[in-house]
Amino acid sequence: MRIADADILILPGLGNSGAGHWQRRWADRFSTGRIVEQDEWDDPDLRDWTAAIVEAVEAAERPVVLIAHSLAVSALVHAASRFPAGKVKGALLVSPPDHEGPGFPREGRSFDNVPTDPLPFPSLLVVSTNDSYVSPNRAADMATAWGSELHFAGEAGHINLASGHGPWPEGLLMFTRLMQRI
Template sequence: MTWGRGDRTSPAMKASDADILIIPGYTNSGPEHWQSRWQAKLSTARRVEQAEWAKPVREDWVARVVEEVEAATKPVVLVAHSLGVATAIHAVPHLGSKVAGAFLVAPPDVANPSIRPKHLMTFGPYPRDPLPFPSLLVASRNDPFGSYEHADDIANAWGSFIIDAGDSGHLNAESGHGPWPEGGMVFAQFLSRLKP
């Protein structure tokens, strides 16, 4: 498993070289969430807006990701959290070659019948095909929406590099990950290993 195609001698991608697509999960990411903070800080970041944040329809959410990727003028880096991860993965077969990499955080176990709301199961199960671009998955040991073992299993299927975030809950503002400076450093390292 690798998190970049390039070697140390190839030029490193910077945030300004990419269209960074922020893909929030169920009910969107609030102003304190690290996704919202990154969007405000990164000049080339934009959010994939959904018509129905509280009643997600998988086909509609996936279609919005595909639209935003198609509209991109630079290589795309996906930054997905929670149900946004499921959305991004379901979109992969329709994304063409514009995506340079994906930074995936706190994937919920959408095939687990005990997930709440149950409606989230309409996003499961995850496709298990290897991803056609470098990817990094950050998972917590005590995420209420999905076990670390589940995250490790899908990371292996996708060929994603996995980072163990320890006991970090759902890696959102509620679990104390509003600013999330560690995540920002990992994202910068991930970007630097992608080809511009």
């Protein structure tokens, strides 16, 4: 699938993805890409976040491809069963948090009990081997449960601005690979 043939919905995590973050850069770069905004970025509520994601998918005029980072991966997985059948063609899932891990932020507790059902669309789960929010073993469990292809990005932290991932060209190559599969 060509990027121009899909609505690329970009889902930032807790605190939003600020200026310079790879998600913001990609939203500016893709002609059909846009950030799905949330009313509350710093004190998130699962119901509100999933409703915004489902609404954005339903409003899309083309097939949808999702790009989620961190807590938004959890929100996407919670929302997946509510998407219109066949509308979402794929998802890039980056740095999902382990809700049972010691580093998980208190603000995201309403997102607990993330479903472990296979996602109804192809997905690529990208994680770092030294992310403080998820261990490689836990990420592998998530990928298996969701039916996602798993890619370890090396020692890349949480794959955000703080870990040096502004443009993140390697991620763009992974996204291109996902688009070629769908």
